[in-house]
Amino acid sequence: MARYADDLALAHVLADTADTISMSRFRALDLRVESKPDLTPVSDADTAVERALRATLSRSRPRDGVLGEEFGTQGGNGDRQWVIDPIDGTKNFVRGVPIWATLIALMDGDRPVVGLVSAPALGRRWWAATGHGAYAGRHQAAATAISVSGVRRLADASFCYSSLPGWEQAGRLDAMLDVIRECWRSRAYGDFYGYMLVAEGAVDAMAEPELSLWDLAALIPIVTEAGGTFTDLAGRPGPAGGSALATNGPLHAGLLDRLGTPGSR
Known part of the structure; x- marks a missing residue:
């Protein structure tokens, strides 16, 4: 876990930034929504979140690559790449349904080694890093370890x-x-x-x-x-x-x- 501890901490910082931006635009009367070429919606919140996270990563992890849903691939000198979905569930977001989240991952080669999902309208966040276990809560200081069920049929x-x-x-x-x-x-x-x-x-x-x-x-x-x-x-x-x-x-x-x-x- 020590190998990715700093990266997981950075993912929480990125999520804090994303939550502030997305919640300020959730159910906003002046929210701007457009259609992408594949006819899926994109809001001004999607693009604002991704731009902000890219700016932070360019300062904090300048050697890492970044892949985001809205602006594609950027930079990278090695095997590490951050993968961002600024708002997963945009259709919910634009209709005022609170089930949407920012997804933040770190890939090391072809393996996702850090994952964080932040759903601020639900007041909940989930995160994990390889070898560390998985946790959920409102934030790091209010974390509970989580595990899958034992159902067999x-x-x-x-x-x-x-x-x-x-x-x-x-x-x-x-x-x-x-x-x-x-x-x-x-x-x-x-x-x-x-x-x-x-x-x-x-x-x-x-x-x-x-x-x-x-x-x-x-x-x-x-x-x-x-x-x-x-x-x-x-x-x-x-x-x-x-x-x-x-x-x-x-x-x-x-x-x-x-x-x-x-x-x-």
């Missing part, structure tokens, strides 16, 4: 998923509906939140068929340090696969069999 499991149209586009809607019918409870919490609930042991699995690196990188250390398993839908660990299945561990293989990419098992 899908019939007893609470399952999260992203929107059904995404699974239909991925050609996996029937498989998803079969899982929903088999499990004890299902809810489409979406975005970062389902993964954090897995890490806390409040739900047992979360799956999404299509994601970008900035959607994933911060989540992986938190889930895995909480004792969970995180792969793509082909069963490969890490954030490069563009999809995600996060579970408490015992449920993972069975869900991969049902939801995994055709031909991957």
Whole structure:
């Protein structure tokens, strides 16, 4: 943990900055929202948060690269790269729904080694670093260690998923509906939140068929340090696969069999 202690502390500083900016714009009457080329929304809060975090990183970690959702890749002399999603859940943010967060990760090579998720409208933050464990609370001084559940059967499991149209586009809607019918409870919490609930042991699995690196990188250390398993839908660990299945561990293989990419098992 000593190797990444300073980086995790910096992630909290970055999150404090992000929270101040995003909360000042949440439910603001003059919030500006535009559509990106992929027709997803971007608000002035997204861009303001990312600019502020990049400015801090350029001063504090000038040798590290930065990848952000809004402004792409910047600099870097080695294997270390910070990955930022300034507001994950922008559609919630612009509609006044409080389930949104800033995601901050540090990649060392192809491994996410630090992850922090800050959801200021929920008054909650989650964080982890490799070998350190996973924690949640309002801030570092009010931290509680978190861990995944011990549920072993899908019939007893609470399952999260992203929107059904995404699974239909991925050609996996029937498989998803079969899982929903088999499990004890299902809810489409979406975005970062389902993964954090897995890490806390409040739900047992979360799956999404299509994601970008900035959607994933911060989540992986938190889930895995909480004792969970995180792969793509082909069963490969890490954030490069563009999809995600996060579970408490015992449920993972069975869900991969049902939801995994055709031909991957």
